[in-house]
Amino acid sequence: MTMGKMGNYRVMLQNRNLRPHLPETRWMTDAGTLRMLGAHSSVFIKPDLGSGGNGIIRVRKLSRGYEVRSGPSRKIVGAGSVLRTVRSSRRSNNRYLMQKGLQIARYQGKIFDIRVYMQKPEHKWVIAGMVARVAAPHKFLTNYHQGGHAEPLQKVLLNQFKNNQAKVDACHRKIEQLSMTIAETVSKWSSTRELGIDLALDKNGYIWILEANSHPGHRLFTQLADQTMYSTIIENKRKMAVQYPI
Structure with a gap:
């Protein structure tokens, strides 16, 4: 059984580690x-x-x-x-x-957020991909279908934190920690094996959880020059199709 956005939000709200990050x-x-x-x-x-x-x-x-x-x-x-x-x-x-609504950070003058692609090909959740989604000019949404495009997360975070690698590394670790907690929390109430987690940085660098979607798209990752994450996502999908056929 999969839940809508509100169902996932209410489940996450019960976790005290996630609650401060939920608008x-x-x-x-x-x-x-x-x-x-x-x-x-x-x-x-x-x-x-x-x-x-x-x-x-x-x-x-x-x-x-x-x-x-x-x-x-x-x-x-x-x-x-x-x-x-x-x-x-x-x-x-x-x-x-x-x-x-949040005062979301910008990259080259355009708003951006972060898509974390979570998968559970076997018994544990893994982070299969992380990417920055940058909105098209004058758009208020970053989604691929709304004209948003992918940028390497490291590149965007370095820009956001003015090349301060220590701050980038700390933000990256927090994104990973939150994403794993979200996946483990939501999956207690849902049988999903994939989650698209959307996070945003505000102008102070604080991380907010926008939503967790149990039917994430993966085409965004095809836009990256390095196709490693896309290949990982597809390989995990193949494993899940064999081990957990619908």
């Missing part, structure tokens, strides 16, 4: 949306079962009114019509959740 996330309701917009400068609204960045809406406070972005659409609306605009921007009948 506020709630089911979407009209009243809840207004409360979130009152508390935060931006809010992301996501379908619980969506993937690839499809259907994600960002609502951002402006000096007057709100900016509502969904795909290529961008609307500036007043407080009286923001809920109606959000509802009309939804592309799915699935339940939606709301997540606090």
